[in-house]
Amino acid sequence: MKGIRGISQLSTRLYAAQAARQAKVEHVQFQPQEVQVSERVCLSPSTEMVVCDHQNRTRLRKPQAQTPLPGAAHSCQGVHVTKLPSGLVIASLENYSPASKIGVPGCRYETHNNLGVTHILRLASNLTTKGASAFKICRGVEAVGGHLNVTSSRENMVYSVDCLRDDIDTVMEFLINVTTAQEFRPWEVSELTAHVKRERGDAASSAHIGVVERLHEAAYKNALSNSLYCPDYMVGNVQSEHLHQFVQNNFTSARMALVGLGVDHDVLTQVGEQFLNVRSGAGTSGAQAQYRGGELRHQTGSSIVHSAVVGESVAVGSGDALAFSVLQHVLGAGPQIKRGSNTTNKLVQGINKATSEPFEASAFNTSYSDSGLFGVYTISQAASAGDVIRAAVAQVKAVANGEVTAADLTRAKTQLKSQQLMSLETSEGFLEALGSQALAGGAYQSPDAVAKDIDNVSLTDVANAAKMFVSGKKTMASSGNLVATPFIDEL
Incomplete structure (x- = not known):
């Protein structure tokens, strides 16, 4: 099998694996x-x-050649x-x-x-x-x-x-x-x-x-x-x-x-x-991800404790995926501006009432093709880790109980839409979005369509997403001096 030494040569000889196979290629009329x-x-x-x-x-x-002629309109x-x-x-x-x-x-x-x-x-x-x-x-x-x-x-x-x-x-x-x-x-x-x-x-x-x-x-x-x-x-x-x-x-x-x-x-x-027709077919089938829940703790001498508590959410592209994204911004997805105080962050508001020690907290949300994880991620002093983690989980429970206002929902939707749109401002961000959508569904959804779907998320949808976290089996991972960090069954 020979590799490619120049695109110009490929009109007279097929690409790598085709030459090795020396298979007969049937030319068919195809309208993609x-x-x-x-x-x-x-x-x-x-x-x-x-x-x-x-x-x-x-x-x-x-x-x-792709470049237009001089003077031609782009x-x-x-x-x-x-x-x-x-x-x-x-x-x-x-x-x-x-x-x-x-x-x-x-x-x-x-x-x-x-x-x-x-x-x-x-x-x-x-x-x-x-x-x-x-x-x-x-x-x-x-x-x-x-x-x-x-x-x-x-x-x-x-x-x-x-x-x-x-x-x-x-x-x-x-x-x-x-x-x-x-x-x-x-x-x-x-x-x-x-x-x-x-x-x-x-x-x-x-x-x-x-x-x-x-x-x-x-x-x-x-x-x-x-x-x-x-x-x-x-x-x-x-x-x-x-x-x-x-x-x-x-x-x-x-x-x-x-x-x-x-x-x-x-x-x-x-x-x-x-x-790009070197290896046809679907290849070896991958295993379906199986969620189990559990806990892993990494004891170190650090006075700063990193901890995440999550439950299983939904796969990317599912009907409830946007509800979890909106919930993430209701709770707080990190500073929206450089050196922001996060005063509208529900996690920050709740944890401030539980401790006077410095901390950082944000909602954790990631989705894959067949599963997802949603929860809270906290960084705190070792002595106050228990208070910070419990207060963060309590805020998710509060949302599940309906303690979310229309203003909270509107702000979260606006933040999510702005995040989506700003991610497309760079060529890297746009290419990533285009590639992931093409690979997952073979189609592309415009930013306007995504924004409309975000607007359709209701308070009930957000509350149901929070209830899924509250009632689901939890997973926890922690690192640092864990002497005051609770175990998952203590939350």
């Missing part, structure tokens, strides 16, 4: 279903792409979403800007035999591929002033390349290679051990990261309980075979989406059709 959203968004000049799932056909036609296009027969979702917004991203499965798809493989995979993004050496990838991206970044979450990994739009064919060569033509040479993989140890050390020094990781470990039996970091006993034991097997089973067209910002949709569709 396309969804156009009336939303018109124009961001600052740059280009972005995201790959997230399916592809299976090939039309051999070289992409045309008409801003709407968001386009297309789903190819293989399942690969392609979404784009042509706003005449440069950057690219690819999203693939995350650590929830790890098994007990390969825990930590996604951590190693993230660090291995710039290693030698079948079409380019590690040196060529580094110098090639650098030569055009581009950036290659890889981020990971429990749901997916995102490979992104940012560049000037005139160099999009160059960076796409490297982007395709690092996501579909990896080699994982054993001696290169072994050199990543030092990086893994350093990142584990950095994570261990952060109390917040530790609490969130333990929270997921205690909350779930499988899938979402997997850590973002390689466990200690697997450091140095994740081999090339583990990486190849994980990529083969999970980096399939059914689990990918190609999302572009600042790229013509037709050009992006051709790229998906020609180059």
